[in-house]
Amino acid sequence: MKRIWDISPPVAAGSPVFPGDTPYSQEWSATLGPGCPVNVSRITMSPHVGAHADAPLHYDPDGAPIGEVDLTAYLGPCRVIHAIAQGPLIEWRHLEHAARDLPARVLVRTYERMPHDRWDPQLAAYAPETIEKLASLGVRLVGIDTASIDPAESKALSSHQVIRRLGLRVLENLVLDEVxxxxxxxxxxxxxxxxxxxxxxxxxxxEP
Incomplete structure (x- = not known):
């Protein structure tokens, strides 16, 4: 059996969300007991809680919703590159040591330990030029172990706009601590x- 790394953070009440976003909550609409053979719950949450894939609709008013996005980018050869504690923006110089013969998917580890139990306003993000460079080398999906590929306070969302323009896909809130x-x-x-x-x-x- 090939080894598997689960790179998804736990999702439960208290999971961190972007300030103002909808946190995870769960209520029981049915519970086991006399006359009821099952437990059934109701969940309310932002689709950006935990590990998630952004749809083009997230950053483009005319973009496709996630249900219409082709799945090819989310399945296949991938490289994990470490850029731990390298500052607020991941620049190309932080990745080039591992950039030879890149596959179509690149995930970047920025944390020594990903804080899956609290919001991090100082989260590391991609410099937009880094995504441009990755795309020029054939990368079609970028991922990161923080809540966003842009800085938390960004209004321009420059890296998301590069993703939009070049048609890349993105994964956020990954846990790469043990990878x-x-x-x-x-x-x-x-x-x-x-x-x-x-x-x-x-x-x-x-494992490949």
């Missing part, structure tokens, strides 16, 4: 949510 730098198979399929701006994913890496 050595190197090549893997990525499996991170979004749900077929036909009007949503994003989707949760259960992201895993598998």
């Amino acid at each position: 050595p730098e190197g090549d893997y198979e990525l499996i991170a399929l979004p749900l077929k949510l036909m009007t949503a701006d994003a989707s949760p994913v259960r992201a895993v890496l598998r």
Whole structure:
């Protein structure tokens, strides 16, 4: 059996969300007991809680919702590159040591330990020029272990706009704490949510 790394943070009440976004909550609409054979819950949450795939609709008013996005980018050869504690923006110089013969998917680890139990306003993000460079080398999906590929306070969302212009896909809020730098198979399929701006994913890496 090939080894699998689960790179999805736990999702529960208290999971961090972007300030102002909808946190995770769960209520029971039915519970086991006399006359009821099952437990059934009702969940309310932003689709950006936990590991998730942004849809073009998230950053483009004319963009496709996640349910219409082709799944090819979310499944296949992937490289994890470490750029731990390298500052607020991940620049090309932080990645070029591992950039030879890149596969179509690149995930960047910025944390020593990903803070999956609290919001980090100082989260690291991609410099837009870095995404431009990755795209020029054939990368079609970029991922990161923070809540956004842009700085938390950004209004221009410059890296998201590069993604939009070049047609790339993005994964955010990954947990790469235990993943050595190197090549893997990525499996991170979004749900077929036909009007949503994003989707949760259960992201895993598998030995190639």
